[in-house]
Amino acid sequence: MKTDSKLEKILAAGHLAVTGECGPPRGCMPDKVREKAKYLEGVVDAVNITDNQTAMVRMSSFAASVIVKQEGLNPLLQMVSRDRNRLSMQADIIGAYSLGIDTMLCLSGDHTRFGDHPMALNVHDLDSIQMIKMVKDMRDEGKFQGGAEIKGAPKMFIGAAANPFADPFELRVMRLAKKINAGADFIQTQCIFNVPKFEQWMEGVRKMGLHKKTYILAGVTPMKSVGAARFMQKRVPGMDVPQELVDRMASVPKEEQAEEGVKICVETIQRLKQVEGVSGFHIMAIEWEEKVPEICERAGLLPRPQV
Amino acid sequence: MITAERKPLEEIIACVAPFRKVLLVGCNECVTVCAAGGRKEVGLLASGLHMALLQQGKSVEIREHTLERQCDPEYVEELNSLIDGADAVLSMACGCGVQTIAGRYKDKPVFPAVNTKFMGASERQGVWAERCQGCGNCLLGQTGGICPIARCAKRLMNGPCGGSTKGSCEIDPDTDCAWQLIWDRLKALGLTENYVEMIPAKDWRTSIGNGPRKIIREDLAE
Ligand code: SF4
Ligand code: SF4
Numbered sequence: 210m211k212t213d214s215k216l217e218k219i220l221a222a223g224h225l226a227v228t229g230e231c232g233p234p235r236g237c238m239p240d241k242v243r244e245k246a247k248y249l250e251g252v253v254d255a256v257n258i259t260d261n262q263t264a265m266v267r268m269s270s271f272a273a274s275v276i277v278k279q280e281g282l283n284p285l286l287q288m289v290s291r292d293r294n295r296l297s298m299q300a301d302i303i304g305a306y307s308l309g310i311d312t313m314l315c316l317s318g319d320h321t322r323f324g325d326h327p328m329a330l331n332v333h334d335l336d337s338i339q340m341i342k343m344v345k346d347m348r349d350e351g352k353f354q355g356g357a358e359i360k361g362a363p364k365m366f367i368g369a370a371a372n373p374f375a376d377p378f379e380l381r382v383m384r385l386a387k388k389i390n391a392g393a394d395f396i397q398t399q400c401i402f403n404v405p406k407f408e409q410w411m412e413g414v415r416k417m418g419l420h421k422k423t424y425i426l427a428g429v430t431p432m433k434s435v436g437a438a439r440f441m442q443k444r445v446p447g448m449d450v451p452q453e454l455v456d457r458m459a460s461v462p463k464e465e466q467a468e469e470g471v472k473i474c475v476e477t478i479q480r481l482k483q484v485e486g487v488s489g490f491h492i493m494a495i496e497w498e499e500k501v502p503e504i505c506e507r508a509g510l511l512p513r514p515q516v
Numbered sequence: 517m518i519t520a521e522r523k524p525l526e527e528i529i530a531c532v533a534p535f536r537k538v539l540l541v542g543c544n545e546c547v548t549v550c551a552a553g554g555r556k557e558v559g560l561l562a563s564g565l566h567m568a569l570l571q572q573g574k575s576v577e578i579r580e581h582t583l584e585r586q587c588d589p590e591y592v593e594e595l596n597s598l599i600d601g602a603d604a605v606l607s608m609a610c611g612c613g614v615q616t617i618a619g620r621y622k623d624k625p626v627f628p629a630v631n632t633k634f635m636g637a638s639e640r641q642g643v644w645a646e647r648c649q650g651c652g653n654c655l656l657g658q659t660g661g662i663c664p665i666a667r668c669a670k671r672l673m674n675g676p677c678g679g680s681t682k683g684s685c686e687i688d689p690d691t692d693c694a695w696q697l698i699w700d701r702l703k704a705l706g707l708t709e710n711y712v713e714m715i716p717a718k719d720w721r722t723s724i725g726n727g728p729r730k731i732i733r734e735d736l737a738e
Contacts, residue, residue, distance in 0.1 A: 290670075291670070295717070317670050317672060317677050318670075319679075319686075320669055320670060320679075320686060320687050322669075322687045322688075323687075331669075331670060331671070333670050333671040333672070334717075334718075334720070335717050336670070336671070336672040336673050336674050336675070337672075337674075337677075338673075338674040338714055339673065339674065339714075339715075339716065339717040342714070342716075342717070343717070354717065370678065371678075372678030375676065375677070375678045375679060375680050375681065376676075376680045376681055376682055376683065376693070376696065377676070377680070377696055377699055380676065380695075380699055380711070383711060383712065384674075384676070386712070387674060387711075387712065387714055390714065391714055399678055446678075446679035446681055446686035447677075447678040447679045447680070447681060447686065
């Protein structure tokens with residue numbers, strides 16, 4: 210065991226892990242965080258707390274993680290390289306670990322052009338892979354990125370993202386290998402709608418034995434409506450929503466579309482359970498956290514194992 | 517080369533309107549090539565200013581002069597005979613040229629007439645694109661001759677990010693994804709194993725991280 214992370218314990222014990230997501234509010238509304246956390250209590254093993262997602266300013270991932278921790282859940286601190294340099298990252302990692310946050314996800318982050326501060330400077334002092342390496346060296350070597358010794362090194366369980374659907378496809382397995390070499394203990398994938406393409410990617414992953422070197426959590430998202438499906442298909446870069454799923458959402462009346470979206474999500478999880486090398490699920494129910502318990506229940510992921 | 521674009525006329529007028537005699541100075545190098553501040557653009561701007569100022573009932577005398585290289589003090593000396601007759605200088609060179617004049621003639625106000633943009637290359641007639649950010653420690657040998665710092669919107673040294681789509685960058689379908697270009701080149705060169713090596717965290721001291729940079733060539737410096 211590299212860390213005290215609950216997520217690591219679940220995965221190491223061979224259970225299918227489940228993570229959820231909580232997007233912090235755009236204002237001083239700590240109760241909003243608590244409310245979202247309540248839906249996920251006992252349903253997921255760790256809760257991703259997003260970091261200024263879609264490049265919109267929100268309550269910091271760090272602060273929301275602390276609130277989630279106070280509520281008794283396990284926060285998974287997301288950190289993007291867009292908003293801070295290596296000094297600030299390391300300071301936050303030490304701070305977070307000192308407050309009991311032991312699991313994190315290293316990302317580069319959406320470009321500022323997509324958010325509400327398109328005039329801001331993108332920092333990118335490090336990229337996500339260099340960030341992974343930094344967090345690993347802090348943990349395993351007890352060293353700051355600058356080389357000095359850390360007294361009381363943070364022992365983070367280190368996550369990274371992978372998008373099997375972005376281009377060039379042939380690079381996607383190699384980039385995963387790069388993240389694992391840098392120190393990614395677990396991976397959360399982009400939302401999977403195109404299962405055959407994901408399976409093809411996993412074939413490449415298994416060929417290189419990468420599923421034995423890291424834990425891969427398959428990302429899923431329930432679609433609320435046909436409008437949401439179309440938006441993700443057309444507007445979100447790197448998202449692959451097959452036309453047949455959009456058609457399926459469109460084929461049911463408006464008031465039944467949410468149920469259809471949940472059904473598709475549950476079916477996807479069932480199918481992905483059969484894929485060798487999938488170690489768990491990352492359920493991203495964006496502004497729809499209250500649906501996660503039902504999805505987990507119907508997908509046979511409850512009760513969560515005690516470790 | 518360094519690329520630039522002329523500022524909007526209104527902004528330039530606001531700078532020169534308080535003065536009676538203005539010396540308008542172009543440069544024969546980069547800004548000539550990118551058609552922003554060479555002899556021709558100096559002439560065009562001078563007549564544009566004349567007309568606009570006349571319409572506003574103002575008269576400003578504008579003298580035109582284009583230097584061989586405005587970032588070179590040796591050439592800037594040429595202005596000695598003209599500078600006394602001017603209340604202010606309007607420069608059409610890049611920011612380096614503007615500052616060379618400001619450094620030489622300490623009591624003359626100098627205004628930029630162009631916005632200096634980036635170090636770039638010509639893609640085709642009339643189109644210039646950013647190619648280098650002068651990071652001071654060139655990686656092009658590892659990245660197939662494509663710069664990830666200047667050409668990847670997130671400056672990823674180990675890209676591509678999850679937004680790369682059909683060769684385009686996530687920020688804009690008309691912008692190439694630098695990492696797609698890098699990958700295509702590495703394949704063409706038979707150097708795909710270069711990709712597997714992680715490019716380590718950059719030392720930005722050679723770049724913008726260490727204050728203003730200077731090159732001193734002992735063999736040439738006087
Ligand atoms: S690696 Fe640095 S020096 Fe080389 S092209 Fe890019 S920015 Fe310029
Ligand atoms: S799409 Fe390509 S160029 Fe754009 S930010 Fe991502 S890796 Fe960089």
